[in-house]
Amino acid sequence: MGDYYKEEDLDRFGQIGKFKPELFKKFMDWYNASLQPGALTKREKVLIGLGVAHALQCPYCIDAYTKSSLEEGMSLEHITEAVHVAAAVRSGASLIHGIQAHNAAEKISL
Amino acid sequence: MRFSEKIQALQETPLTASSIDILQVNVGYRCNLACKHCHVEGGPDRQEVMSRETVDAVVKVIRNGGIKTVDITGGAPELNPHFPVLVEETAKAGCQVVVRTNLAIFFEEGMEHLFSWYDRGQIEIVASLPSFRREQVDRVRGNGIFEKSIAALRRLNCLGYGGDNGRRLNLVYNPAGAFFPPEQSSLEAEYKKELLSLFGITFNRLYTFANIPVGRFRQFLVRTGNLEKYMTKLTDAFNPETLCGLMCRRLVSVGWDGRLYDCDFNQMIGLGITEGYPGTIGDFDIDRLAARKIAVDDHCFGCTAGQGST
Numbered sequence: 001m002g003d004y005y006k007e008e009d010l011d012r013f014g015q016i017g018k019f020k021p022e023l024f025k026k027f028m029d030w031y032n033a034s035l036q037p038g039a040l041t042k043r044e045k046v047l048i049g050l051g052v053a054h055a056l057q058c059p060y061c062i063d064a065y066t067k068s069s070l071e072e073g074m075s076l077e078h079i080t081e082a083v084h085v086a087a088a089v090r091s092g093a094s095l096i097h098g099i100q101a102h103n104a105a106e107k108i109s110l
Numbered sequence: 111m112r113f114s115e116k117i118q119a120l121q122e123t124p125l126t127a128s129s130i131d132i133l134q135v136n137v138g139y140r141c142n143l144a145c146k147h148c149h150v151e152g153g154p155d156r157q158e159v160m161s162r163e164t165v166d167a168v169v170k171v172i173r174n175g176g177i178k179t180v181d182i183t184g185g186a187p188e189l190n191p192h193f194p195v196l197v198e199e200t201a202k203a204g205c206q207v208v209v210r211t212n213l214a215i216f217f218e219e220g221m222e223h224l225f226s227w228y229d230r231g232q233i234e235i236v237a238s239l240p241s242f243r244r245e246q247v248d249r250v251r252g253n254g255i256f257e258k259s260i261a262a263l264r265r266l267n268c269l270g271y272g273g274d275n276g277r278r279l280n281l282v283y284n285p286a287g288a289f290f291p292p293e294q295s296s297l298e299a300e301y302k303k304e305l306l307s308l309f310g311i312t313f314n315r316l317y318t319f320a321n322i323p324v325g326r327f328r329q330f331l332v333r334t335g336n337l338e339k340y341m342t343k344l345t346d347a348f349n350p351e352t353l354c355g356l357m358c359r360r361l362v363s364v365g366w367d368g369r370l371y372d373c374d375f376n377q378m379i380g381l382g383i384t385e386g387y388p389g390t391i392g393d394f395d396i397d398r399l400a401a402r403k404i405a406v407d408d409h410c411f412g413c414t415a416g417q418g419s420t
Contacts, residue, residue, distance in 0.1 A: 070285065073292035073300060075243055 010060045043072040050079065051086035111345070113410045120350055125359070125404040127372075130396050132361035134181040135168055136160075136374060137190040139366065142218050145238075145251045147284055149325035149378050152185040159185075164368040165192040167391045169199040176396040181361070183210040183374060188221060197231060208234045210282075213262040214255050229269040234278040236317070237263070240286055242304045250286045263311045272313040280315045288336040290347070290416055291318035319419040320344070322412035324378045344411035352418030358404050364391050372404045375412075381405050 017024030035045050046068045053061030069079050117125050138159035141152035160168075172180060180200045187193050187209055200207050209228075216224050228235065239259055241247050247256035263279070266272060272279035281301065285291050298316035305311040321327045323340060331337040362383075363371040368391040371377040387402040388395050413419050 067289050070287065070289045071292060073297050075241070075246060077243075 005059045007063070010064070013060075043074070046072050047074070047078070047082045050082050051089075054083045054086040055090050113406050113408050113414075116348060117353075117406065121353075125353070125356070125406055127400050127402050127404060128359045130176065130360065130362055130400045131178045132181055132357070133168070133172065133177045133179075134183060134361050134363040134374060135196065136183050136363065136365055136377060137165075137185070137187045137193055137196065139185045140189045141185040141212070142189065142215055143186070143212055143251055143255065145212075145326070146330065147240075147250055147286070147321055147327045149322055149327055149375060150185060151325045151378075156185065158366045159190050160192065160366040160368075162192050162195075164364075164366070164391060165196050167368060168196065168364055169203075171391060171394045171396075172200055172203045172205055174394075174396070177205055179206040179208060181208045181210070186212055186215045188215045188224060194227070197233060201231060201233075206234065207231065208236055210236045210238070212251075212255075213237050213239070213259040214251075216262045216265070217258050225265050225269060228266075229271075229277070232277055234280070235266065235271060236280045236282060238284070239263075239281045239301075240284050242301055242308065246286055260309050260311065263305075263313070264309065267310075267312055272311070278315075279313045280317060281313050283316055283318045284321055288321075288331060288334070288340045288343075290320055290343070291419075294318040294417060318417075320412050320415055322375045322409050322419075324375050324409050341408065341411070344415045345408075347415035348411060349414055349416060349418060352414045355418065356413055358413075362394075362399055368392065370394070370399070372402075372406075373413075375409055376405060376407075379407065379409065381407060 014024075017028075035042070035049070037045070040048075046065060049061065050065040050069055053065045066079060069082075111119070114124070136150070139150050139152045139156035140154065140159055141148075141150075141156065142154060144153035171177070180196075182193070182196065182200075184190070188211065190196075197207055197209070215221055237259070238251075239247065240250050244256040247259065248254065263272070266279055270276035283291060283297060283301070291297070294316065297318055301316050302313070305313065323331055323337065323344070328337070331340050358372045358376075361373070363374050363377055365371060365377045369377075370383045370389055370391065370393075371381065372383065376382070382405065383389050383399070384403045384405050387398055
C-alpha cells in the first residue's frame with residue numbers, strides 16, 4: 001500500500017468527470033467560486049483549505065494547499081500555526097466525546 | 111507546446127522588439143554571495159568580469175543616444191573595478207542609472223564608501239530581499255545576510271533613499287522554491303507594513319519575479335525532481351496579456367564579454383541575439399536592434415506566467 005497515493009494522480013483528477021461530467025462540472029465551478037476572494041481574502045481561504053487538508057489528511061490537498069500557502073507569501077510559521085489549529089480542533093472533537101462516554105457510563109451505572 | 115510555437119499560434123508572427131529604452135549591462139558574474147536561486151550562478155570564484163575596453167564600448171553606445179535607462183547588474187556589480195566609470199559616464203550622458211545590488215556588498219572590505227557614493231550619484235537602487243523574515247533570507251542567500259541587508263536598508267533610508275521624495279529604493283522578491291510569487295501589490299503592502307513595524311524601513315516599490323528555470327535555480331529543480339512539474343506549471347499559467355509588456359521587447363542585454371542578448375536569462379544559456387542582427391556591443395545599432403526578432407526558448411514561459419515577471 002506504500003504507493004497507494006501517487007503524486008501524479010492529482011493531475012488525473014479531471015478523469016473523474018469522464019462519468020457524470022455534469023456533476024463534475026458543478027463541483028469544479030463551485031470549488032473555484034468558493035476560493036475567489038470575497039468577505040475573506042484569498043490568503044484566508046487558502047489557510048482554511050490547508051487546515052481542512054490536514055484534518056482530512058488528504059495527501060493531494062496537503063501538497064496543493066502548502067504550495068498555495070507559499071504562493072500567498074506565507075512562511076512555514078504560518079503553515080505550522082494553521083496545522084496546529086486543524087489538529088487542535090480535531091483533537092477537541094475527540095475529547096468532547098468524552099462527555100458521551102461519561103453519559104453512557106452514567107446511564108448504566110448504579 | 112514549445113514557447114515559440116505558442117507565440118506563433120497566438121499571434122501568427124514571432125516575438126519582436128518594440129523599441130530600445132533600456133540597456134541592461136551585466137558587468138560580471140563575480141559576487142560576494144552565492145544565492146541558491148541565482149540564475150547567473152554568481153559567486154566569489156567567478157572570473158567573468160567586464161573589461162575596461164568593453165565598458166568603454168558600452169559608454170560609447172550610451173553617448174550615441176536613444177537609451178533612456180541603463181540597468182547595471184551582475185554578480186555584484188560593485189565588484190567590477192570599472193563599475194564607477196560606467197555609472198559616472200552613464201549619468202553624464204543624461205541616462206537614468208539603475209543598479210541591482212545585493213545590499214550585503216556594502217559591508218564587504220573596501221566597500222565602505224558605497225553608501226555615500228550611491229547617494230552622491232543619485233543612483234536608483236534595486237535590491238534583492240526575498241523575504242522580511244530572517245530565516246527565509248539566510249536560507250536562500252547565506253547566514254548573516256538578512257542582518258546585513260536590514261542594516262544597509264536602514265543606512266540608505268537615512269540618506270534619503272526609499273522615501274516619497276527622495277532617491278528611489280526598490281526591492282525584489284523571488285520565491286524561495288518551485289512555486290509562484292504572490293500577487294505583487296498585496297505582497298508590496300505586506301512588505302511595507304512589516305519592514306516599517308519591525309525595522310523602521312521604508313522603500314518605494316516591490317517587484318515580484320517568478321524564478322526562471324535557468325542557472326542555479328534550474329539545477330535545484332533537476333536535483334529535487336521538480337523540473338517537469340515546474341515547467342508544466344509555467345506553461346499552464348501562460349498569460350497572453352503579458353506579451354505586450356515583456357521587458358525583452360524594450361531592452362538589450364550586454365554580457366560581461368560584450369555580446370548582446372535579448373535578456374539576462376538568454377545570456378545565461380548562451381542564446382544570443384537572432385542571427386542577422388548586431389551581436390556585440392561593437393556592432394550596436396539601435397534602429398536595427400529595435401526591429402529585431404527576439405530569440406526565445408521554453409524558459410521564456412517564466413516571464414509570461416500568471417501576472418508576468420518582467
